Amino acid sequence: MKTSYFILIFICIPATLRTNDNLPNCKDALRDCLRQEVVWTRCFEDRITICIPKARKPIPNFYRWSVNSSNKAEESTDSGHRVHIPAHALQRSKRNDSNSTDYVHITMAVLNSSLFKLGPVRGSRSGEVLGQSVLAVRVGDHSVRDLDQPVRITFRNTNVTERGTCVFWKDSENKNGEGDWSSGGCNTTLIHGEFVCSCNHLSFFAVLVNSKLSVDPVNAANLGYISYIGSLFSVVFTTVTLVMYTCLRKGRFEQSISIHVQLTGALLFLHLSYLLSEWWVWHEADGAEGRVCLTFGLMLHWALLSTFTWLAIEGFHLYMLLVRVFNIYVRKYLLKLSLVGWGIPTATVMACRFSGVYGIHSFHMMGANNGSSTDICWISSATDSHGVVVSYVTVSGYLGLVFLFNTAILGVVVVKLWGQRGKGRMWKDWATVLGLSCVLGVPWGLAFCTYGPLSLPGLYLFSIFNCFQGVFLFLWFLALSRKGRPEHSSVKDSSSQKMETNFN
Structure with missing residues (x-):
């Protein structure tokens, strides 16, 4: 009996082990x-x-x-x-x-x-x-x-x-x-x-x-049309601005205009990258994710950072012109600004590239009964925490710093104009203040108004002012080009003349 019992044990145990081995881990x-x-x-x-x-x-x-x-x-x-x-x-x-x-x-x-x-x-x-x-x-x-x-x-x-x-x-x-x-x-x-x-x-x-936006389909379509049309106009007018500068650069242009032109170039890259990213996602709807989309996302990020950087340089240059106007001389001033304006964005996107944060990003816009999403080649919205950090630091955070700095510079300009012209003539300078607001990128601050109860008006204002920024810069370039001619030199402010002489 004991022998049969041990035989049964030796038969059953290996069979049980073999059964467990066949089951997946x-x-x-x-x-x-x-x-x-x-x-x-x-x-x-x-x-x-x-x-x-x-x-x-x-x-x-x-x-x-x-x-x-x-x-x-x-x-x-x-x-x-x-x-x-x-x-x-x-x-x-x-x-x-x-x-x-x-x-x-x-x-x-x-x-x-x-x-x-x-x-x-x-x-x-x-x-x-x-x-x-x-x-x-x-x-x-x-x-x-x-x-x-x-x-x-x-x-x-x-x-x-x-x-x-x-x-x-x-x-x-x-x-x-x-x-x-x-x-x-x-x-x-x-x-x-x-x-x-x-x-x-x-x-x-x-x-x-969806803690970002809540837009009904009709307004979402309208905002899309504004973005596409505004970007197309900005591409055309920034290209015209660059051509005009190339043809007229034989004349004596101010350093300010050279900085405006580089900001215009950054805007041209920005709107081109945006349109190409949208087109690629639309053209390759079933397989947009890939190296091409990664490249477009990197280009769009680089162009946006370049635009923010040159906006900050505009504010810095205006500060040097209007505030520090005594015995200032900066050797190779424009070259140093160019290294900063293009170097910082390039270094940033190269670091982000190795982090693998670029890809398809989905902007979710939901209405009351249905919803939709718009895809673009940008910082990926997939389940990657690095992408969220990169977006907040390099886009929202960087924009916030540039906006605060340039808004402070614009406030200094208004105070100086107020002191020089007097309260009674301030209304004549509003065109100048509005032009400087565009050059300094103050409308980009509307991005922080796209949340809360005023999110929809904020989105419309943000889209209009920033998508057509290339057109506004073209008009500002024309105004500065006319003032840069000798016969118009008498209208310049004396402090500005002194600073421009030192920088040139």
Whole structure:
């Protein structure tokens, strides 16, 4: 009897080991599914159901436990997600297993939203995935849907926004690995600063947030037309300005005009890069992401930084002309300004290039009942935290510094004009102040007015003033060219004349 018992043990143990060896390792489930030519989300759901955690240490972002199907289940993750599954859902997961035990396995996995590829045709839901975090929930061996008592999933509100929508991943019918986010069967509630998703099924869950803009489709189309038309006009007029400067440079031009021309060149690059980026995304709608889009994104970022830098140089030069007017001489002044104006943007974008932040960026504009998104080759809006940091530092932060500096310089100019002309004649100088405001890029500060209750008027004003900035600079260049002629030299301010002589 003992001999038969030991023989049975030696037969059963190796068989059990062989069975476990054939089961996939939970640690490799995601990697294996991504390598296969199948819809990876369905493969992953099946794998995490039957896989075995073979590692001694806990698998990061992977959770599994067993509960009695007659009780509710609650669990939380290290990322701050909490899941509440009612007993009704647990019992539904084993409805076809009459011989199974009363216990069911619950599996959860936290995934990065960059794994989920949106198809070219977007649904009515658009936005950024909250925290770039997607929660996969699986109960038992069967799909669970059409529940009478919903499953509750809580997401920590890391973006501190009150606008969010609970969604789940819906694979495309083409079975090409693409899909879209859908809110069907899910309700969204904001409780104590956290998003609570109540859904009647189990799937891959996330929260889409849109803390940027909220524009209805009609205004979005109008803003698009203003941007395209304004950029086209700016390209034409900045080109004319550069041609005029090239043809007339034999005459004695002031250093100020040379700086204006370099700012005009930066604006020409900016509007050309914008139009090319938009055209490329429209032309290659199904596969815009690539080296060409990366290059256009880098060019657009470089042109924008160059424009901001030359706007700051305009303010610095105006400060030198009107404030420090006594015995100032700067050797190779224009050359040094050029090194700063083109060198800082070049060094910045080269550093960003190695960080891999360029790619497709989606601007989400949502109306009351539907929504849309506009893509452009720019700093990628995919789940890459570096892109968010780069955008805030090199665009919003840099613009804020330039705007504050140039606004202060413009204030000094107004005070000086007020003191020289007197209050009664100030109205005659408003044209000069408005021209200087354009040259100093003060309208760019409207970018900070595109949030809150005045966001829509701010967007229209921002688009009009900045998209047509090339036209305004052309007019300013004409005015300065006429004043630069000898017969008009008498209208110049004496302090300006002295400073221009020292610099030339």
